Amino acid sequence: MGGSASSQLDEGKCAYIRGKTEASIKNFSPYYSRQYSVAFCNHVRSEVEQQRDLTSQFLKTKPPLEPGTVLYEAELSQFAEDIRKWKDRYIVIKNDFAVESYESKEAYQRGAVP
Incomplete structure (x- = not known):
């Protein structure tokens, strides 16, 4: 922000950065709250239902080829x-x-x- 990396920010620069940050968070927060609520509901649903048909994490193997292929x-x-x-x-x-x-x-x- 300043002329050198170690310079202190004055009140004007701090207020400017604070304002930009608050505006960015205010613009982003509706999207975050919707996505968070959907993810949280999915997490709760998966815990309540205790799905038994979990997908296998093993690698799928191809059937063996004929000898000499x-x-x-x-x-x-x-x-x-x-x-x-x-x-x-x-x-x-x-x-x-x-x-x-x-x-x-x-x-x-x-x-x-x-």
């Missing part, structure tokens, strides 16, 4: 240390999270050994 497949480039070049490979990840690497997509489709 492919989760992800894509082509990527792999650096071959022996020839010091990049080679295109076809990668398949199955539902047991095993990563299989093939020479090409055609090799995978033919059933070649990874």
